[in-house]
Amino acid sequence: MGSVGRVTSPISRLRLAAAGVALVLVLGTVGYMVLGLSLLDALYQTVTTVTTVGFRELGDFGAAEQVFTMALIVIGVGLVLYTFTLVVQVVVEGQLREMVGRRRMDRTIENLRDHVVLCGWGRVGRAVADDLVGAGKQVVVVDRDAERLGSLPYPTVVGDATLDATLRAAGIERASSLVAALADDAANLFVTLSGRTLNPQLFIVARARQEDSIDKLARAGADRVVNPQELGAARMASFVVRPHVAEFIDVVMHERSMEFRMQEVEVPPASALAERTLRELDLRQQAGVLVLAVRDASGSFRSNPAPDTVIHAGDVVIAVGTEADLQRLVALATGR
Known part of the structure; x- marks a missing residue:
């Protein structure tokens, strides 16, 4: 550790x-x-x-x-x-064993690339880690409480996540994403600022407890700001108003035992999907997936896209299908 x-x-x-x-x-x-x-x-x-x-x-x-x-x-x-x-x-006191284990952990973190640095091991952090690991992501957890991290199966760093040295120990400069899930909005603001400074290409998701913290975190460099209380309230209301829709989306997004998954696939340059219409691609036949939406380079969504919709390089295709179907879609998009 x-x-x-x-x-x-x-x-x-x-x-x-x-x-x-x-x-x-x-x-x-x-x-x-x-x-x-x-x-x-x-x-x-x-x-x-x-x-x-x-x-x-x-x-x-x-x-x-x-x-x-x-x-x-x-x-x-x-x-x-x-x-x-x-x-x-x-x-x-067993600290020699701890030191050996820590060095082994440090070497593990040094070898990681494109991993996710998760700051904060509370209820939100645990839920985030479970979903990330379930999706195949490598996670490094940062928390100041050594006892919390003692039995985790993931690489961990004990320290103050608001300090640059702590984030560097977690491999922030080689990471692809940062999740600031600390309980304090001010601490998440510092983590976001430090992460953006240390790695300008980082994709940052920050937690906000107060409404007025959302804009501040976004200005500090967060790509997405999430208020767990608001999301929880919206989810509860959805179960009352549209229970079957809400449960279906919840199961597709989070239930690992279900056959179908929702996935996003970015279309790279020179992709076999680029500059062709959905009718020409016939992804339902070629890959077995259903295209739910397309997001273009400007960030705009086209939900339930028409067959004449042209897919361009840089677009993000959002589709639903089985794991095998989605893998075929990725193969078509990337050529791998």
Whole structure:
């Protein structure tokens, strides 16, 4: 599990103490060499002194050598004992295993490309992660609460999501999308600003609890702003007014056990679909899908498009069909 900003942990103190021991060994060796010992003898004398082994002194020590040795004992022995105490603490508390696991997690995140960085592991974050993973997306979860993230099967980063260093640890510069699902609108605003700055190509979806936060998040760089309360209210009203329609859309979008799915496919340049009408393409026959809508480059939707509708490069075709049907549509659009 990745972690950011934990400078007072035993692991951090152990690193500093080990660096101090190494520095004492170097200074001790150099000091004995200045006092007339060879490199090997100086290193040997330093090691036996700071480890309190003390087999023997290499040659006759005068006042200068004795004073230097006493100083080395006072500084070096204390530092070695402190380092040994930290080693025991790290092993006993299981933090060595945590450190190894964290490094493994960091390497996993470093190898990710086009993944989704999800900031916030509350009820909204959990629901988002479940749908993303179900759709085949790779997710890195960021939250400041280490206990929340302890048992997750996804790569995680413990830290403040509003900090650039935390987002970088989550691979934000290599990610395709960012979901700011923190409980606080101001925090989501900072996450959105940081994400847009670190990766201008990022697709950002931000959560908003207050109505007046929606425009602010959009101006900060969010491509989509979602108010879960409003969506939940609209969904509840739909079940009252149009229960069968609402349930069908809900099942198609989220129920993994149903045969049919809804999918969007962007038409790339030189695609076999480009500059042809829906009648010519006959996608119901070729791919088995039903085209529900087409979105053009300006963002306008053409729902229930007529057979004479021309598909252009850059359009997004929204269709419904089985998983196999939708894969055939993707193959027709991309040539793969």
